Amino acid sequence: MWRELSNRLSEADEVMYETYWQLHHKPFEGAVDPRSYYPGEPHQAAILKLRYAIENRRGAALLCGPSGTGKTLVGGMLRAALDPDCFPIAHLVFPQMPTAELLCHLADEMEQNTASGAPGTRGSIRRIERFLAHSAEHGRHPVLLLDEAHLIGPPETFEALRLLLNFEVDGRPGLTLLLVGQTALLPMLQRMPALEERLAVKSLLRAFTERETGEYVAHRLQVSGAPATIFEPEATATLYGLTQGVPRRINRLCDLALLIGYAEQLTTIGAEHVESVAEELVAVAPE
Numbered sequence: 001m002w003r004e005l006s007n008r009l010s011e012a013d014e015v016m017y018e019t020y021w022q023l024h025h026k027p028f029e030g031a032v033d034p035r036s037y038y039p040g041e042p043h044q045a046a047i048l049k050l051r052y053a054i055e056n057r058r059g060a061a062l063l064c065g066p067s068g069t070g071k072t073l074v075g076g077m078l079r080a081a082l083d084p085d086c087f088p089i090a091h092l093v094f095p096q097m098p099t100a101e102l103l104c105h106l107a108d109e110m111e112q113n114t115a116s117g118a119p120g121t122r123g124s125i126r127r128i129e130r131f132l133a134h135s136a137e138h139g140r141h142p143v144l145l146l147d148e149a150h151l152i153g154p155p156e157t158f159e160a161l162r163l164l165l166n167f168e169v170d171g172r173p174g175l176t177l178l179l180v181g182q183t184a185l186l187p188m189l190q191r192m193p194a195l196e197e198r199l200a201v202k203s204l205l206r207a208f209t210e211r212e213t214g215e216y217v218a219h220r221l222q223v224s225g226a227p228a229t230i231f232e233p234e235a236t237a238t239l240y241g242l243t244q245g246v247p248r249r250i251n252r253l254c255d256l257a258l259l260i261g262y263a264e265q266l267t268t269i270g271a272e273h274v275e276s277v278a279e280e281l282v283a284v285a286p287e
Helices: 002-011 017-021 041-055 071-081 099-111 121-137 155-164 185-190 210-223 233-243 247-263 271-282
Strands: 060-064 089-092 143-146 176-181 199-204
Touching: 017 247, 041 060, 041 071, 041 176, 041 199, 060 071, 060 185, 071 089, 071 176, 089 099, 099 121, 099 155, 121 155, 143 155, 176 185, 210 233, 210 247, 233 247, 233 271, 247 271
Parallel strands: 060 176, 060 199, 089 143, 143 176
Antiparallel strands: none
């Protein structure tokens, strides 16, 4: 199957499947795009909780979930919802570094400093303290968003982050620390009760239900301009069974199904086509 389809695709590789399906853009691209955001219950609840923590100037909050459930999407939609003048966000996507370097990087992010300062703990803390004091004077409440927080190694790094919450303004933390990571982060925090008790909210992302999976697929196709139903009802049920409702898996499988559907000149995509694509292109089979 794959060799035959590869030949057919290579003959028309200049023609994108968007044209065939009459779409304005690819509906299942993984990048954060407010146009294609599906306001499902898991993500909406997470955004609401995190906005509560930030806008009420709480010290810390947690967003946790399995890989592919949409933590990056929630972070992006949260940033879009907040007023950047009131809640400037310092975003760190690779926290797996020594404590001194991490603090230096955070200070650079806060100050929008392109030339990093010396990675000394004391100097970095002073820079952060000055930034928080300056922000408070102008009525701003910074947010430190640490992505992939489950990769933070030594406990002293978590302790350093906790100590940043001791910088207070009018009896409240001078910043909100937002920890985002996979579920491995939960037992790590349980071993650090001094930090865990500072978490004002904990949001655990779950995968979509079967109903949400169907609504998600329909929504992404609708906002991309699909003039008619592409995935048959049985196909979305099969999608759920194969992906268990994990958005990243849904995106990957739907994107491949649309590509193969274009190659085979299908008018709709049925359950058997989804299963075939998953078996041939997604599943890892032994040689």
